Amino acid sequence: MGFLNFLTSIICFFLLLFSFNLFFAKRGNPVLNYLLGVIFFSRFGQMLVLLLVNSKQQTYFPFFHQLFTPLYFAAPACFYLYVSHFINPDKKLPYKEWLHFIPAALAIIHVIPWPFAPVINWHDILKQITDNKQLFINERSGILPAYLYSVGRPALVLGYLAATWYRVLNSEVLKAKPKADTGKKWILLFVKAATFFQLVSFLPLLSTSQDRTYANSIFVIISCLVLIVIVVFILHQPDIFYRYLITPIDGIKVADKGQERVEDTTLNTGSTKKIILLPEQSAAYAAEMEALMAAKKLYLISDFQIVDLAAEMNISVHHCSFVINNVIDKNFRDWINGYRISYFSTQYPLHAHKMTIEAIAHESGFKSLATFYNAFKKETGLMPKAYFSQKKVS
Known part of the structure; x- marks a missing residue:
């Protein structure tokens, strides 16, 4: 039991670290940060409650169980919404998607200690968690009927899990991304890991009452070990670790007039860092960038950012941005989208009879159809169908 509590404590620490970092991150997509943080x-709440149960801390157990119950009902929706918004990024959650959190709102009402609330038998709840883990509590734990928890929560887990996999398997974005794309690696790792842990929570139902305590301990140990392996794997994947967990990246902020501003992150002065590059060096970097795009077609990676380009060339982000802005005379986003539009223009006539515009746009590196249309109009002055119709006439 001591080893099990030690493993659980380690997992609690990492989960709390990552969640707080995401809640307070000032970079990246805030919607994705908050959803993943939740x-x-x-x-973390599940592991903490499990730690309290295994440590026989009955004094604190009721408080933390009630505190995290609404989050248990919010997490399945957050899982689905995170994957959906990762595939089609959005800076805020549409109003209709807040309906996903109705079960969490009911759970808040459920756990509030109303004066008329029935007496809760915490001893039986603790015993059920020990025997069946946290997903299957048949004892009443608030003002609403017991089946809200025992039936509602497993139904939410399975329902959103199925919806998420449906979303992933039918996503043109994931189908079109190159295998080396960091975004594709991360989202598939995330979905597979989450699926494993959600399905493992149902395994106690397969064991008999006689060997359930032993089986539950094995399940918990396996879950902890798998989670540690995943954390170690991510720690050895800097592109995933820094992009999505520690320092979420959502592109470079664009200043006025569409030009990218390079901030000096080493000083707290708020001033723009002065870039000093010889004209010959700037021209050489620009030529290297063009050659890199032609050879590796990095623009097909929808998550490709200026930091990735700088890493490919082994130069600083400041120098990279300076060259694009002042030598190539474009901001990074327009420059990358120019390559994507050019690629789309060569692929569309070849595949229009069997692929939609959206599919070819995703294959060209665009994350969303709206971004593609804006970029195409900006690059050519026309919408795609008008552009290709005019090209046929000429």
């Missing part, structure tokens, strides 16, 4: 914090 998922990690909910998982």
Whole structure:
């Protein structure tokens, strides 16, 4: 039991670290940061409650169980919404998607200690968690009927899990991305890992009452070990670790007039860092960038950012941005989208009879159809169908 508590404590630490980092991150997509933060914090709550149960800390157990219950009902929706918004990024959650959190709102009402609330038998709840883990509590734990928890929560887990996999398998974005794309590696790792842990929570149902305590301990140990392996794997994948967990990246902020501003992150002065590059060096970097795009077609990676380009060339982001802005005379986003539009223009006539515009746009590196249309109009002055119709006439 001591070893099990030690493993659980390690997992709690990492989950709390990642969740708080995401909640307070000032970079990246805030919707993705908050959704993933809620998922990690909910998982932290589960592990903390499990630690309290195994440590026989009955004094604190009721408080933390009630505190995290609404998050347990929010986490499945956050899982689905995170994957959906990762595939089609959005800076805020549409109003209709807040309906996904109705079960969490009901759970908040459920756990509030109302004066008329029935007496809760915490001893039986603790015993059920020990025997069946946290997903299958048949004892009443608030003002709403017991089946809200025992039936509602497993139904939410399975329903959103199925919806998420449906979203992933039918996503043109994931189908079109190159295998080396960091975004594709991360989202597939995330979905597979989450699926494993959600399905493992149902395994206690397969064991008999006689060997359930032993089986539950094995399940918990396996879950902890797998989670540690995943954390170690991510720690050895800097592109995933820094991009999505520690320092979420959502592109370079664009200043006025569409030009990218390079901030000096080493000083707290708020001033723009002065870039000093000889004209010959700037021209050489520009030529290297063009050659890199032609050879590796990095623009087909939808998550490709200026930091990735700088890493490919082994130069600083400041120098990279300076060359694009002042030598190539474009901002990074327009420059990359120019390559994508050029690629789309060569692929569309070849595949229009069997692929939609959206599919070819995704294959060309665009994350969303709206971004593609804006970039195409900016690059050519026309919308795609008008552009290709005019080209046929000429």
